[in-house]
Amino acid sequence: MASHIAPELLYLESKWASLVSYGMTVDLLRDVLPIDTRLNPKTVRNHLHRMAERLESELGDERPNFVDSCPRDWKALPLPEGEMVVGIDGGYVRDWTDRKSHFGILVGKSLPQDRSDRYLGLVQSFDTKPKRRLWEHLCSQGLQLNQAVTFLTDGGDDVRNLAAEMAPYAEHHLDWxxxxxxxxxxxxxxxxxxxxxxxxxxxxxxxxxxxxxxxxxxxxxxxxxxxxxxxxxxxxxxxxxxxxxxxxxxxxxxxxxxxxxxxxxxIPNYGERYRNDERIATSFVESAVNVVIAKRFTKKQQIQWSRRGAHMLLQIRTRTLDGTLRGQFETWYPGLSANDDQTSTQAAAA
The missing domain is CATH 1.20.1440 (de novo design (two linked rop proteins))
Known part of the structure; x- marks a missing residue:
């Protein structure tokens, strides 16, 4: 059971398995730790899924609209730090169930003006709380209801509906x-x-x-x-x-x-936005799709995924890529905050 495993080991398993295959993760762990020889790719995958399920359990209920206050309340809020730009695009991975078909994955990247960028990933046909996921993702970066937010998308219905009613001062632009x-x-x-x-x-x-x-x-x-x-x-x-x-x-x-x-x-005035140094295209999301999906899910074309498996891996992988996975584990396991990534390896071996 994952609950009987040292948090440091769970963290290393989750982090490494989100970056390389489950089999390579086992090989890496065996190279650096005196771990049980019975550790196998299936066990690592199950542990990662349990960590992802813990993240899923902390999501609030899905709602069609998260703006539930009046404009008078928004004006009373402190001035936001600046505009937030959110790009959302998609990609496809091969389906394990129907091996001749593919299913869609949505990838997002949010760029606040004065905070670190973050990634978002979900499997459209599996996720039951996509709007809640995006809302909490933006709130984790300090979103305020009086803040300007620009959504850049490819114009697809699924993407457009995901971003709808997300913030009062949001603008939705078709990606040039x-x-x-x-x-x-x-x-x-x-x-x-x-x-x-x-x-x-x-x-x-x-x-x-x-x-x-x-x-x-x-x-x-x-x-x-x-x-x-x-x-x-x-x-x-x-x-x-x-x-x-x-x-x-x-x-x-x-x-x-x-x-x-x-x-x-x-469709905005792209020329005017360009002259004002405002974003008009999701080139930063195109690279995000490659980082989040291609380098782990489709680099080897024979790899096939279940919808659940891909969705769970996305929740860990996006946090690994934007550097927030460690902080999440420290929230779950306060003792981890006393260790850095180097000493966590030693603690996992204990």
């Missing part, structure tokens, strides 16, 4: 990176079209540049109009054009127009 990524794909289709119908291909390429300019300046209405016009233009070419990817191009443009329509309310 995901817009340009879609436009780049459309631009590649247009280049291919030029080889089959030069006039149409060049006309459509010009329209794509026009749409990008409108989006850069926050003119979602004009960009939507020209996106729909572009879709109509392509539809009219379908019978006479020999371009083999025309149907896929037409569908991609229609999907882009729908994407802009659904997220029109979240």
């Amino acid at each position: 990176f995901h817009i340009t990524m879609r436009l780049t794909v459309l631009g590649q289709y247009a280049k291919g079209l030029v080889h089959h119908d030069q006039e149409a291909g060049e006309r459509i390429a010009r329209n794509l540049l026009r749409i990008k300019r409108y989006l850069w300046h926050g003119n979602s209405r004009a960009s939507l109009f020209w996106s729909q016009d572009l879709a109509d233009d392509l539809y009219g070419l379908e019978e006479d054009c020999s371009y083999p990817n025309l149907k896929a191009f037409t569908q991609a443009v229609a999907e882009f127009a729908t994407y802009i329509e659904h997220n029109a309310h979240a």
